[in-house]
Amino acid sequence: MKKKRIHFNEINEEIYTPSLWTRPRIVFISVLLVLIGFLANFSLEDKINKILLNVLQKNEACPIQFQKAELSYFLPKVIIKAITIPGLCFGQPYSSLPIREVVIALHSPSFYPPGIRFHLSLKEGGTKVHLYPSVSLFSHYVQIEKTQIDAKIFSVMTSDNKSPIAGLIDISGFVKISNSGNLTDGQLSLTSNNFSIPAQNIKGFNMTPVALNNFSIQSHFSNATTMLIDEITIGKSNSPIELNLKGKINISPSGLSSSMLSLNGTLFLSQYFLNNFSFVKIFFPANNTTGKYQMTLEGPLGNLGPPQFN
Secondary structure (H helix, E strand, C coil): CCCCCCCCCCCCHHHHCCCCCCHHHHHHHHHHHHHHHHHHHCCHHHHHHHHHHHHHHCCCCCCCEEEEEEEECCCCEEEEEEEEEEHHHHCCCCCEEEEEEEEEEEEEEEECCEEEEEEEEEEECCEEEEEEEEEECCEEEEEEEEEEEEHHHHHHHCCCCCCCCECEEEEEEEEEEECCCCEEEEEEEEEEEEEEECCEEECCEEECCEEEEEEEEEEEEEECCEEEEEEEEECCCCCCEEEEEEEEEECCCCCHHHCEEEEEEEEEECHHHHHHCHHHHHHCCCCCCCCEEEEEEEEEHHHCCCCEEC
């Protein structure tokens, strides 16, 4: 291409062409520098720590402790480090439940309900929890996926710091909560294929481990105040113990511990179990020697009465 000749009294047109430092770029870089300066002088992380401190530690009934909360701007998330849930929360003031960390991350937009979806996760030993809360102007929705609880975690709820059950329990389901804080819908599934009763002392009698393997609880909300227990199954037809129950929970406005549980069903104890753990007969009607009993369990969740057998 022929290059245009420039006279001695003319200015090269390249001077008027846009340079690297265009006005939009200067504005963008200026805004970026202001934002960096703002974040450097205003610690959002400190703000989050103060909010968590106020929410978690100042609850006298269950003061949850934590070391600190860290904020990550890349793939936005909050990491709460070294959490300690005191046994006071479970009625056992001399024990505690340590959790290494809890991560709360922005996940994606939520289409049902319309809003923002988060991901809350924690891992502690064999326990791993994955919750997906969706926050909306209309209601709140929590999806439970790929969650597994190691029954050892229940040891904090007992006076001797030993869990009365053992095994890994898979949990899935969802809970829908209105803006007023009331449960309006939900479904919950708990299953295990390695469920067992560990060695323990019951009313002064020593009991050796009992493998039951099968464990299942299936439930759903029929309305805002009633949760139906569709199935509680422990053991199988050839297990030392086989339990089958159904019932409901009437949800109390004052809290879950005041909610009323009502269960009915059957308990079958094999001849092997009755022969090897003969002391259990004192808890059952003397005139029933078949090992099959009708069972009823009723009362508030926070203070259940003993099961009744016929």
